[in-house]
Amino acid sequence: MEIWQAVVLGLVEGITEYLPISSTGHLIIAGDLMKLDRPETKSALDAFCVIIQGGAILAVLALYFPRFLQMLKGLLGRDAAGFRIFVNIVVAFLPAAVVGIALKKVIEAKLFHLGPVVFSLIVGGIYMIGVELWRRSRRPMRGGIEGKSVEDMTVGDALAVGLLQIFSLWPGTSRSMMTITGGYFRGLKPGAAAEFSFLLGMPTLLAATLFTLYKDYAEHKTAGGPNMFETLGSKPILVGIAVAAVSAFVAVRWLVGFLNRHGLMAFGWYRIVVGVALLVLALANLVTVAK
Numbered sequence: 001m002e003i004w005q006a007v008v009l010g011l012v013e014g015i016t017e018y019l020p021i022s023s024t025g026h027l028i029i030a031g032d033l034m035k036l037d038r039p040e041t042k043s044a045l046d047a048f049c050v051i052i053q054g055g056a057i058l059a060v061l062a063l064y065f066p067r068f069l070q071m072l073k074g075l076l077g078r079d080a081a082g083f084r085i086f087v088n089i090v091v092a093f094l095p096a097a098v099v100g101i102a103l104k105k106v107i108e109a110k111l112f113h114l115g116p117v118v119f120s121l122i123v124g125g126i127y128m129i130g131v132e133l134w135r136r137s138r139r140p141m142r143g144g145i146e147g148k149s150v151e152d153m154t155v156g157d158a159l160a161v162g163l164l165q166i167f168s169l170w171p172g173t174s175r176s177m178m179t180i181t182g183g184y185f186r187g188l189k190p191g192a193a194a195e196f197s198f199l200l201g202m203p204t205l206l207a208a209t210l211f212t213l214y215k216d217y218a219e220h221k222t223a224g225g226p227n228m229f230e231t232l233g234s235k236p237i238l239v240g241i242a243v244a245a246v247s248a249f250v251a252v253r254w255l256v257g258f259l260n261r262h263g264l265m266a267f268g269w270y271r272i273v274v275g276v277a278l279l280v281l282a283l284a285n286l287v288t289v290a291k
Contacts, residue, residue: 001041001233002236003236003239005034005236006239007239007240008034009031009240010052010239010242010243010244011243011244013026013056013244013247014243014245014246014247014249015251017056017244017248017251018176018251018255019255020128020174020177020181021267021270022117022173024117024171024172025120025173027049028113028117028172029114029117029274029278031049032113032114041231044216044227044231046112047216048228048232050208050212053209054244054245055245056205056244056248057202057209058245058248059244059245059246059248063249064195067195067199070085081151084151085150088154088157088196089158089199091159092159092179093162093200093207095162096166096168096204097207099166100208101211107170107171111170111171114282116170117172118172118279118282119275120171120172121274121275122275124173124174125269125271125275127177127181128177128264129265131184132264135263136263147187147189147190148186148188149189149192150192150195150199156186157183157186157188160182160186162200165179177264179193179197179200179201180194181193181264191260193259216228
């Protein structure tokens with residue numbers, strides 16, 4: 001993999017990871033357009049599309065460091081609200097983690113290509129527009145933007161968000177889309193729904209990243225072939241992660257304000273436009289939807 005390709009993938013990951021438009025779907029699309037999705041590199045590219053999320057983890061850790069300190073104080077018995085937030089993140093994390101481990105091989109074999117991504121982009125766009133119309137139809141409560149804060153969430157709220165996160169295991173669906181809309185359904189403010197999605201992304205992305213690194217090392221050691229770093233190159237991988245961290249930092253700061261002002265509607269239309277554009281490209285034989 002060339003450095004410029006790593007920069008492109010890092011930008012795609014950082015910008016899309018926390019936006020409700022699917023980072024995995026966009027990475028698969030970008031890899032296909034740059035002809036990286038070849039049989040000899042597909043396994044390494046799929047692993048890279050997961051471990052590049054390490055950059056997004058660093059961005060949220062930097063932006064929400066006070067919140068993580070609050071949760072640490074909660075674990076030490078010094079902040080009740082921080083302890084509740086920590087428990088809620090654990091509860092929301094578990095459903096997708098369990099299902100993801102159980103179905104990982106099936107998902108990678110059947111869904112990590114453009115066909116399923118195009119389908120989920122379009123269906124997810126329609127879903128998001130519907131959710132936003134539903135939210136706007138509700139009677140606003142006094143005080144401006146209606147809803148709970150992250151501190152007000154219950155364990156039931158967290159479990160509901162976590163169950164919806166399972167759907168994001170389908171590439172192109174978007175973890176952020178499912179967790180933010182899950183927050184909507186449970187009465188969170190748009191900004192609070194986004195914040196909980198960011199916080200929930202930390203253990204989710206970290207677990208996926210560490211598991212993928214271990215799996216890549218163990219499988220290639222057993223098989224005797226090159227691992228991801230040997231196939232793609234260590235330098236491009238590190239550059240991709242660094243670019244992802246910087247771009248995710250900018251994207252996260254922007255998203256909360258945008259959601260509070262405009263909601264999810266624009267992202268829904270974006271997903272539909274991208275999905276339809278990919279279908280047109282497929283009909284013109286410029287991309288391969290099915291593999």
